[in-house]
Amino acid sequence: MEVRDRAPERGRVPSIRDVARLAGVSHQTVSRVLNDHPSIRPETKDRVLDAIAVLDYRPNRAARALVTSRSDVIGVLSATVGEFGPTSSMAAIEEAARVEGYSVTTLNLPDTGPDAIGAAVRQLVREQVSGIVVLAPQVRVFHVLRGLAIDVPFVSLQTASGATADTLSADQVAGARLATQHLIDLGHRDIVHLAGPQDWIEAESRMRGYLDALFDADLPTIPPIRGDWTADFGHFAGLELARRGDMTAVFAANDLMAIGLMHGFRDAGVDVPGDVSVVGFDDIPVAAHVWPTLTTIHQDFPELGRRAIALLLAEIRGEQRPVFGPLAPRMLTRDSSAAPGRR
Amino acid sequence: MEVRDRAPERGRVPSIRDVARLAGVSHQTVSRVLNDHPSIRPETKDRVLDAIAVLDYRPNRAARALVTSRSDVIGVLSATVGEFGPTSSMAAIEEAARVEGYSVTTLNLPDTGPDAIGAAVRQLVREQVSGIVVLAPQVRVFHVLRGLAIDVPFVSLQTASGATADTLSADQVAGARLATQHLIDLGHRDIVHLAGPQDWIEAESRMRGYLDALFDADLPTIPPIRGDWTADFGHFAGLELARRGDMTAVFAANDLMAIGLMHGFRDAGVDVPGDVSVVGFDDIPVAAHVWPTLTTIHQDFPELGRRAIALLLAEIRGEQRPVFGPLAPRMLTRDSSAAPGRR
């Protein structure tokens, strides 16, 4: 037996065979230890684990991926460039996945046409991701995904109309209801909704909560304005609504639009909250500091991300799905942008 | 020859051998085509390319990674949770990398201690990433990286004190100079700097630009305030500076702090820009919509991301480094937060 055979070259990363040699077993036994195979003698296992520790051995992911056709990579399909919420969830997703030994690869959707979605998913499947988190809250992304019938587990971070087991989100409807009810409680009767894009599921949910609250309070509904989530659009909407003047309060579907809206009102000489009250949604970091300070709905985006990973990993491993309590949005009454309505 | 041998199973992804069979060559020849090997007959190459197209063949990345010890994955090391700039660069990085056939994996640094940095880099190296983009603008991250002497190419998206070839950034010093000069041009003499954290390279650069401008104009320097980039801290600083009252203008190192600062001034009864002018840095989406609208410095973060990938890929492929023109920050004079100083 040659010495060269026993001593791994310096600097080379140890392989399963190095571990086997050191532990005095076959590389196959090491593999069993690594994969928690049931039938293995405890003391053998300990010897192997010791060797693993000594060599600081870590399985080669490429080799494992090659043979299993699975990669221990979670793919994140994102269509939310710079949105505050999804971005906040992302960090949590990444961290939670790493803790469980998965790495995360991101793929941004340039547009949300069916072709682009299909191509993106195929790309991730080709990279043999173990699972996919969808951070693309557009309705059609959701439908396309369902239609693709991919064999990779996926979790969608959004509210589906009929929320199913593989979707997750804070209760957007309840949050929007809170916001609207707050305005109603302040005595407002003519409340306009500055909504998100038609294609977005969360936009629909927030609109629903708004409509529900109005309905329950027996208040008239005014046609909502369709925005695009941006502050620029909010500004435009403010100018427009100031011209119409048919409301005393606006519930904006997100803070960015709410801030732009207040800017538009300001430009048009409409006082907030003197003439019109405004409530936002999301609680972005500047919400507490703009003028007027923004009353809004706070959501726990990181927790949402963590839950997404928990759900996805259960799916991947074939374990039982965790059951989560409701993730209730919270009302932040800063009450500078919203004031009692004039009777 | 059996038919079973020629017809790949339905649904199975085609391998290099399927292509070889269809093209009537050996799998090795296909490999040569894939890797642009010089010595190959053009017509053979065409046959192979045809077969590739017909089968819609794509190389298996795991197999390739296994044999080459390289993964076609770019690792992004990030220590900038939710910062506007880095987040904007991220999307561009991801897109640019994918266009070139690389996928992107992100790794967030929970803290920036040397141990955490080392562990993170080792993790990425273990995953056999082809290169690393560092989005962690803290000074010590930079030093630790240098010290690690990793054999994986990396690019750092930040301004180093002595900018070297492997760092990239907009000219922060010039931007800060612009901002400060703007205030000087408005007639201000007592200008305070609300700086970023001491550990951050960009904070240092912006401070330098500020100091340079003051020096050139022969103006007195006032000790800067060290902030943490957050709007909350800006608010605190506003209250504090209002008490001091020893300045007529503040240059905040980022927009978030600038907005919080204006909030603090407002709470303290200090009028912006009547009593004190404020200029920010970054041009975040709400900057144009807060009140007062924020005069600030605009940076092209996506372009920064694209350049990072171009530089990194050149390094990885051993090609010549691309030479970029200066990426000059731009002054956005919204001039509501900043007004002429009283003499």
Added chain:
DNA sequence: TTGTATGCGTTATCAA
């Protein structure tokens, strides 16, 4: 309970 042999899809080495 453990070991042997085989193959995953690709690149690299060598020979033709």
Added chain:
DNA sequence: TTGATAACGCATACAA
């Protein structure tokens, strides 16, 4: 210019 053959590091039948 091409092809046969051997790795890469691991998991998975199958045998012992």
